[in-house]
Amino acid sequence: MRLGLYSLFGLTLLALPAFAQDISLRLPVACEIGRTCFIQNYLDRDPSPAVSDHQCGTLTYEDHDGTDIRIPNMLAQQAGVDVVAAADGKVASTREGVPDTAVTEQTREKISQIGCGNAVVIDHGQGWRTAYCHMAKGSVAVRSGREVKAGEKIGQIGLSGLTEYPHLHFTVIKDGKPVDPFAYGAPEKSCGGGKSLWEASLQRALAYQAGAVLNKGFASGPVTMEAIESGAAERETPTTKSPALVAFVRAIGLKGGDVQTLTLFDPDGKPLAQNKAPPLDRAKAQWMAFSGVKQPEGGFRPGLYRAIYRVERNGRPAIEQAFGISLRP
DSSP: OHHHHHHHHGGGGOOOOOOSOOOOBOOSBSSOBTTTBEEEEOOOOOOSSSOOOTTSOSSSOTTOOSEEEEOSOHHHHHHOOEEEOSSSEEEEEEEOOOOBOOOOTTTHHHHGGGTTOEEEEEEEETTEEEEEEEEOTTOOOOOTTOEEOTTOEEEEBBOBSSOSSSEEEEEEEETTEEEOTTSBTOOTTOSSOSBOOBOGGGTTTTOOOSOEEEEEEEESSOOOHHHHHHTHHHHOOOOTTSSEEEEEEEEEEEOTTOEEEEEEEOTTSOEEEEEEOOOOSSOEEEEEEEEEEEOOTTOOOSEEEEEEEEEEETTEEEEEEEEEEEEOO
């Protein structure tokens, strides 16, 4: 992402003279962290080929220079999720016209030249700038030279540039260099140090989460990652006459060694099916799990069916999500 950002905006990232003044940032996306959007990746704070986020976790990748705020699926993207200015400033650069197309191995090299996709850079003065990448084609709502206020819409989340899923890549720049808004001023490779640049009202919502459930639901048959990403899986409503009842989840930010269990319960609380996966061989940006049963003779009993997804990490609970569905004829 770092190369795509700099190759796009070039000299527009050169900073103004620096002053000893920090910036206060609003959330750059009109969404609710942990419910309608999630942090997929943080800035990589390790200058070596290894990676480390500001908590010495693995929610990043090599040379990642910003924060990735992800929305649940393409259905949410198509409905429209606004990108907003994180602070008052003046628009320094924009780019429009890049198609919304997920990158593939065949297109990666070509797209890397415009890795940031449709984007905006805002100059906030005192050497501070923010960059907003991967916005939807046709959504950029500002032009160079325009003054903007914090919270003002500048575009919408899209799938343009070097990305495999809809999200905003948000970079904070001080004196021409990317900095970590979660740990500003912390030494490289440090854990939990530095200063948060986010405004006080966001501190609780942006507390570090080492993994989360991005999608969950029930289907009447096998579930694919494509169906989850498109939103089709979550739009299905199984009934007592469905050929099967399948609980599914998609989790993000999993680590090597994590043990996942997804259990489906009947209306009496009795386990109907369980999927306990072997420990993960390495960290996973995302992972899908499902557990289900075929329709019994005469159909499923009406009532509330529940599922519980658990992730155990180093022998301790790391993620737990419960959800349910009421089956009707």
